[in-house]
Amino acid sequence: MRKFALKWAVLGVPALIAAGCATYPDPATTRQIAEGMVKEGFTASPGHAKRLVQDRSQQICSKIAGAPLTQEEAAEVVKLARASMRYPASGKLAGDWKIGNKLAHDGAGDRILRGKLEKRKENGGLCQNCHALAPGEINVGNVGPALTGYGLQRGASEAVVKLTYERIYNGWAYVPCSNMPRLGATGHLTPEQITHMVAYLLDPQSPINQR
Amino acid sequence: MPSIVGGIAAFIVCLAAAGVAPALAQSGDPLGVGRRMLAEDNPGDLWIDRGKALFHQKRGPQNASLEGCDFGMGPGKLEGAAARLPRYFADTDRVQDLETRLITCMVRLQGFKEADIVRRAISPGGSSGSDVEALALYITSRSNGMKVDVTLSHQKEYDAYKAGEYLFFRRSGQTDFGCVQCHGEAGKRIRLQDLVHMTDKKGVQEVASTWPAYRGAHFVVRTMQWRLTDCFWQMRLPDMKYGSDMSIALILYLNHEGNGVVIRVPGFKR
Numbered sequence: 001m002r003k004f005a006l007k008w009a010v011l012g013v014p015a016l017i018a019a020g021c022a023t024y025p026d027p028a029t030t031r032q033i034a035e036g037m038v039k040e041g042f043t044a045s046p047g048h049a050k051r052l053v054q055d056r057s058q059q060i061c062s063k064i065a066g067a068p069l070t071q072e073e074a075a076e077v078v079k080l081a082r083a084s085m086r087y088p089a090s091g092k093l094a095g096d097w098k099i100g101n102k103l104a105h106d107g108a109g110d111r112i113l114r115g116k117l118e119k120r121k122e123n124g125g126l127c128q129n130c131h132a133l134a135p136g137e138i139n140v141g142n143v144g145p146a147l148t149g150y151g152l153q154r155g156a157s158e159a160v161v162k163l164t165y166e167r168i169y170n171g172w173a174y175v176p177c178s179n180m181p182r183l184g185a186t187g188h189l190t191p192e193q194i195t196h197m198v199a200y201l202l203d204p205q206s207p208i209n210q211r
Numbered sequence: 212m213p214s215i216v217g218g219i220a221a222f223i224v225c226l227a228a229a230g231v232a233p234a235l236a237q238s239g240d241p242l243g244v245g246r247r248m249l250a251e252d253n254p255g256d257l258w259i260d261r262g263k264a265l266f267h268q269k270r271g272p273q274n275a276s277l278e279g280c281d282f283g284m285g286p287g288k289l290e291g292a293a294a295r296l297p298r299y300f301a302d303t304d305r306v307q308d309l310e311t312r313l314i315t316c317m318v319r320l321q322g323f324k325e326a327d328i329v330r331r332a333i334s335p336g337g338s339s340g341s342d343v344e345a346l347a348l349y350i351t352s353r354s355n356g357m358k359v360d361v362t363l364s365h366q367k368e369y370d371a372y373k374a375g376e377y378l379f380f381r382r383s384g385q386t387d388f389g390c391v392q393c394h395g396e397a398g399k400r401i402r403l404q405d406l407v408h409m410t411d412k413k414g415v416q417e418v419a420s421t422w423p424a425y426r427g428a429h430f431v432v433r434t435m436q437w438r439l440t441d442c443f444w445q446m447r448l449p450d451m452k453y454g455s456d457m458s459i460a461l462i463l464y465l466n467h468e469g470n471g472v473v474i475r476v477p478g479f480k481r
């Protein structure tokens with residue numbers, strides 16, 4: 001494009017250049033423009049504005065129009081995810097399925113409206129928004145895979161418990177850049193809350209594992 | 212907004228009582244039947260007349276109508292104007308969508324204070340709606356039956372298009388969401404709410420052709436600026452600035468991708 005513009009300038013048709021040379025900005029310019037728009041695009045206290053800043057993994061995972069991750073990028077996201085893992089102080093990764101059941105059906109918490117943070121004792125787990133849960137539940141989303149019978153298929157061995165915990169805490173350790181929010185790593189849920197959701201998914205008593 | 216879940220539950224009960232429930236098992240679109248029934252008699256139509264009256268009425272500190280407002284086709288020319296928005300306007304040196312252009316005219320022609328209009332632009336649910344909502348619907352309705360035709364010629368239009376695309380895929384916040392996480396696949400729902408598949412031509416054309424829309428759960432007409440604001444709220448991001456360049460870039464990107472679709476407003480949303 002630059003070369004093209006130069007040629008026309010030499011030919012002395014500056015008006016044509018002005019009219020004819022408007023074109024798509026390159027990726028670096030696009031990024032600069034768009035990030036500037038994000039900075040100016042919200043009214044936010046400094047605390048809330050932090051949510052707009054991408055971490056390294058989010059930057060990698062924002063590929064335009066499904067462009068594939070390179071192997072290096074995928075590896076970096078997995079590495080960052082592994083490094084992000086935190087576990088509850090108790091060391092116990094499976095908590096109370098009844099609390100987990102409640103959390104799984106709670107889509108509220110931490111939203112910002114007119115500068116005010118939604119008042120909640122704790123954030124909901126958001127599961128119901130995207131996943132089918134116990135058999136017969138109608139008001140469930142399908143953006144993520146159905147979790148119905150999750151524990152029936154997998155059992156509740158120590159390895160399964162740990163895997164389940166980590167996939168909720170930061171699923172990008174297993175599927176880099178998946179649509180699943182890194183619920184623990186981003187701070188939406190606490191490690192303790194996640195243990196209850198693990199129990200909800202794996203406990204044979206849990207409604208999700210009833211036939 | 213918290214009443215939405217209750218609203219859906221009530222809606223399902225109504226459908227069941229009306230004997231529609233047995234059809235649910237066969238239909239991939241469980242709420243579609245009820246939605247189509249409601250859309251046939253769209254209460255949003257009432258907003259068009261109100262918007263028309265507001266457009267022609269002399270109002271504001273300068274006691275002027277909006278008849279001199281240029282939406283890109285020349286002063287007062289509304290036919291097909293909304294179909295080409297957002298676009299670059301030399302007098303503001305900005306790419307503007309319908310709502311920001313409207314507000315420019317309300318400020319410049321009528322003498323309203325921008326901050327006052329913006330504060331009231333998105334009306335509370337269940338209210339009689341805002342002037343901006345009614346005007347935006349009326350002006351868009353003057354493109355009904357015409358095809359969306361957003362073209363890029365000014366550099367700022369190219370910039371906005373690419374920025375809008377970038378923003379559509381930009382993930383941030385504690386949910387790690389960009390637009391595409393919910394709107395990138397066919398047949399997806401958040402709970403029972405259908406999600407428009409916006410990386411698909413037909414899906415994005417629905418976006419480009421049905422706003423402003425009557426929102427059943429809120430009993431008011433909603434605009435595209437509202438739609439974006441509400442998405443960002445659910446994504447746990449801060450309050451979107453009404454009429455920000457970011458919002459206009461997203462709208463320009465989506466409308467451009469939807470080019471060719473025939474505009475039919477008001478849309479009807481659950």
